[in-house]
Amino acid sequence: MSIPAQPSNQYVHDLDREHVFHSWSTQGALNPLVIAGGSGCTLWDYDGKQYLDFSSQLVNTNIGHQHPAVVAAIKAQADTLVTVAPATANLMRGEAAKRILARAPAGFSKVFFTNAGADANENAMRMARIYTGRDKILSAYRSYHGSTGAAIVATGDPRRVPNEFARGHVHFFNPYLYRTEFHASNEEEECERALAHLRRVIECEGPGATAAILLETIPGTAGILVPPKGYLPGVRKLADEYGILLIFDEVMAGFGRTGSWLALDHFDAVPDLICFAKGVNSGYVPAGGVMISKPICDYFDNHFFPGGLTYSGHPLAMAAIVATLDAMSEEGMVDNARRIGQELLGPGLERLAERHRLIGEVRGIGLFWALEFVSDARLRTPLAGPLVAQMKAAFAARGLLTFTVENRLHVVPPCIVNAAQVEEALAILDEVIGEFSARHAA
Template sequence: MTETKSDLVDLTPDRVHELDRKHVFHSWSAQGALNPMVITKAEGSYIWDQDGQRLLDFTSQLVFTNLGHQHPRIVSAIQEQAAYLCTVAPQHANAARSEAARLISTHTPGDLDKVFFTNGGADANEHAIRMARLHTGRIKVLSTYRSYHGGTHLAVNVTGDPRRWASDHGAAGTVHFFGPFLYRSQFHATTEAEECERALQHLANIIAMEGPQTIAAIMLEAIPGTAGIMVPPPGYLSGVRALCDQHGIVLIADEVMSGFGRSGRWFASELDGLVPDLLTFAKGVNSGYVPLGGVAISAEIAATFDERVYPGGLTYSGHPLACAAAVATIRTMEDDRVVEHAAALGDEVFAPGLAELARKHEWVGEVRGTGAFWAIELVKDKATREPLAPYGGTSPAVNSVVAECKKRGMLPFVNFNRVHLVPPLTTSALEVTEAIEILDEALTAAAG
């Protein structure tokens, strides 16, 4: 085969930026205010920007590069798959999709052994809700405030954060309730046990007031991600499971962000022994190398469609390149004990390092997380807990913290008044320590 020159090799960073601003319409943004960073290279836990600066990527982009950038095993799997079968229509079986489904099923909880593949997390959540409605014959879906479930029309209405507001006309059959969040408790709780008990009673009241016979599903992020990495108190998820069982409601666990090792478990549902009826995934299933998501389906719900046609599908469902990347990702996680490594990072490096930041800095109100999934709540005052940026917005102080981090070589994930540290699960303990030290210096500089 004759070697060909890439059509992109001559594009300089300046030209890339120029073309982006002229032709690319960005998500969740006012277009005129954008000045996007150009990423020219990535490897492992690092990215390089247009100025040649190397940055520790503690965003995992949008919390999906769970095995880091340019992992050789995933890259090779995509190349090998492309060499003999790039694509195929979803009605045909193919090796990559069959093996990906088998591997996913070996790690999902309970009897979630059937997998419906989608292109990402939002459409996984859309299809999970559709399955729940068809299975139960009911319409309403309950979900929490401080949640994110996707940007498509139904998924963004199920979402509980401000990104919902512009598209929510109150007509999608969605109802919101408060989940547990002790630091900003809606229930005047003072302990995790109180918060759990009162949050479950609140949900029971909502179910009673809405009419249990009208509710198809309760959808929960096993650990709310972008909304704040609020690890549910022990007993909460299992308590929701009991309420669903009592009323014949389908329980959907959204593990799009928290799944595939992010929490230090294969799935965050394991932290409370939860077996949902439907489990949605994306992001970490193949480290985001090729778009892929899906719904893991219980035997009971799968049986609903044994003789009844499921009225849904996608052109690229189970795309061979994406599924080949998933096979390589999951096998690497198994072989290299990546989930165990993420758990150790959380227990031995993140938890003590961030606790020290909380003791040292007046702006740090709380740190919380598990595995490689951490949030730092920034406040103006520790006593009043007033956020350093408003709910749904930002502030010069938070922007300054981010700028100081980047200046020192670390890219954090930021949302409202929080800095999230969500690196690849393959990040070393030394790299995590370095990132925490950078954040320490950035907080000092920004506050000064």
């Protein structure tokens, strides 16, 4: 079995369809895009067609594709030690933890490494249950925490329904003013009523039975729902009142995505546990983890932690983390994300909303934005999913890769994106959304 010296799009596509089983898919309906290589914000196929990546794949390639310093670090680690058991002490594992904790709020002591975001959330929930001696985990309906056993049940979106095998999970509504569950007319009302709702859920489910509240700092897949400024501090206050741990899921929003090192930097709230993955090394080698505050670290100094992973702190992944965080710092990527989002991308998307009736709302921060498409702006009727899928295909045909969920387009380029690339993407968005607005907007 040899690999062709010059693979073609057709060969790779056929190879995939014959042998690869894809996630979240009906297998017979798939027609995957073929990608051969990439650099920075650009990808290409075997025919040389180029794509501007404004999805950051699954919102993870924060430093772009094939960053030379990270690729070199992975190669150097492979030459030294490809793999080692997690019970050992390893230089890159320690250096990665040190760099991660340097970006955490004060009071965080250690990192437990996982393979991805889902198992980071799994282990954070495990720690909370053991530490508190309680069972229930409260999380939002508008959330996504991963597809493993407890993480998918903690997830609020409908994908949890066929997967509800884990116990002890309760959901509540988080703030979302555009489609408010609380009949609010402004952010202050939405915040106040969402917190009152959460208090009632805690009271009804039993404060003494609740181990943790698990929240995406800024819900990503659910719609890039930037919370009102007072919401997360309010949740922190409720957690403290009832002796409940607070877990922030920063898997998608962390490490530069919002124009700060962590999304929580925008809010006056510090959790007890922080889950991360994706942007910590841009997904170059799978990695995730949990940042653990000192009281919880101290507890496990004298109590057994019943969890572990064969590839926890894998040397190749750790080398990628070290190189990624160093490159982000040295090259000013976090500041670039803040500046480009604030000065170019956000205002550009707002201008699109002024021109096209199909856009019901624009929301976001840094390089973390969403357009919510509606067929009727007055009624806020969500645009039908098949039409959004057609829009996504039209974007790709013009060379723009996008991330769509239900009736939303998430605009999430790498943190290295420049002004010219933003203008190119905005022009494509303008053209395609204009065509669809003319046909489908009321």
